[in-house]
Amino acid sequence: MPEIPPLPDGTILLVEVGSTAHGTGLPGGEDHDEMAVVIEAPGEVLGLGETGMGTVMWRTRPEGSRSGPGDTDRTVHSLRRFLRLAASGNPSVLMALWAPVLEAADQGLELRALGEAFIGRHVIPRYRGYMQSQAERLLGLRGGGHGRRGGGGREELVAAHGFDTKHAMHCARLGFQCRELLTTGGMTLPIAGEPGAWLLAVRKGEVPFGEWWDRTLQLDAELEELVGDEDLPAGPDRATIETWSVAAHLRHWAG
Numbered sequence: 001m002p003e004i005p006p007l008p009d010g011t012i013l014l015v016e017v018g019s020t021a022h023g024t025g026l027p028g029g030e031d032h033d034e035m036a037v038v039i040e041a042p043g044e045v046l047g048l049g050e051t052g053m054g055t056v057m058w059r060t061r062p063e064g065s066r067s068g069p070g071d072t073d074r075t076v077h078s079l080r081r082f083l084r085l086a087a088s089g090n091p092s093v094l095m096a097l098w099a100p101v102l103e104a105a106d107q108g109l110e111l112r113a114l115g116e117a118f119i120g121r122h123v124i125p126r127y128r129g130y131m132q133s134q135a136e137r138l139l140g141l142r143g144g145g146h147g148r149r150g151g152g153g154r155e156e157l158v159a160a161h162g163f164d165t166k167h168a169m170h171c172a173r174l175g176f177q178c179r180e181l182l183t184t185g186g187m188t189l190p191i192a193g194e195p196g197a198w199l200l201a202v203r204k205g206e207v208p209f210g211e212w213w214d215r216t217l218q219l220d221a222e223l224e225e226l227v228g229d230e231d232l233p234a235g236p237d238r239a240t241i242e243t244w245s246v247a248a249h250l251r252h253w254a255g
Contacts, residue, residue: 004058004072010252012079013037013108015099017092023190024169024199031071035096037082037108039252045080053078079111083245087236089123091130091174098187107248116185117240120233124223127178131220134171138164161205168212169203175219182226 007014018033019025044052056076077085077093085093097115104112157164176195177187191199198215201207226232 004060004074007036007103008038008053008076010039010041011036011076011103012039012105012248012252013096013101013111014103015096015101017075017095017099018073019166019170019203021095021099021189022173022199023192023196024173024203026203031073034072034074034102035093035099036074036076037079037096037111038076039079039107039249042253044078045249052080054081079245079248083241086118087238087241089118089120089126089236091123091127091177094118094123094181095177095187095189098189100189107252110244110248114241114244115187117237119181119185120235121182121227121229122235123178123181124227127174128220128223131171131174131216134167134174135216138167138171157205163209165203165205165207168209168216169199172202172212172216172219173199175216175223178223179219179226182229182232 014034014036015021016033017035019030020032038053040053043049055078058072058074058076060072082093082096086097097112097118101108101112154164154166157166173191176191176199181187190196198207202212
């Protein structure tokens, strides 16, 4: 079985992501997902290479096979790529700014303190797009579901509950988290209060398909309304993000 390599030099942040970080995992039933952010060496940024470090993925399970309990998946982003993805509103990357910290250097904590600078109405289409993709897979409209409530490849959940409850939970989770980002300027992890309890019930198969679908459509409608809320920033605070990024790189390189 493959092993996860040590964190690269220049790592400023390692956080836990995935269902456990969201508070929607089942005890003993989840893999361990991590995300790391690394400040590249000067040569990777200023040298002749076109891309620098970019993104690397490491898994304890062979590529192409499904992770299970005890497995670890780690995604490692260069700081430059992380900032671009977060500023674009990528839901999987944005959550790292509020996810449980496993390791953090001073610059990693500074990065997390910038969280609100990444929030704006521009994130709404990204979250809604992820929600739609998840729903279409679950409904069998894409990804080989063949018109049934499949999706996600978890046949054991389809057999037990009539639909992939983990897929359904993540679909609704995106709606709750986008709404929270826009209305509070941050994200609570694990997901707190009634939304967290309801999502966990969805994950356990305790919520009927119709109830899940109605609430997911309601969340999507709420996000659509927020698109026109001009009290919210239109996009990320690029000036603040770029100023910090340049300073962080220069400080790191200076030792």
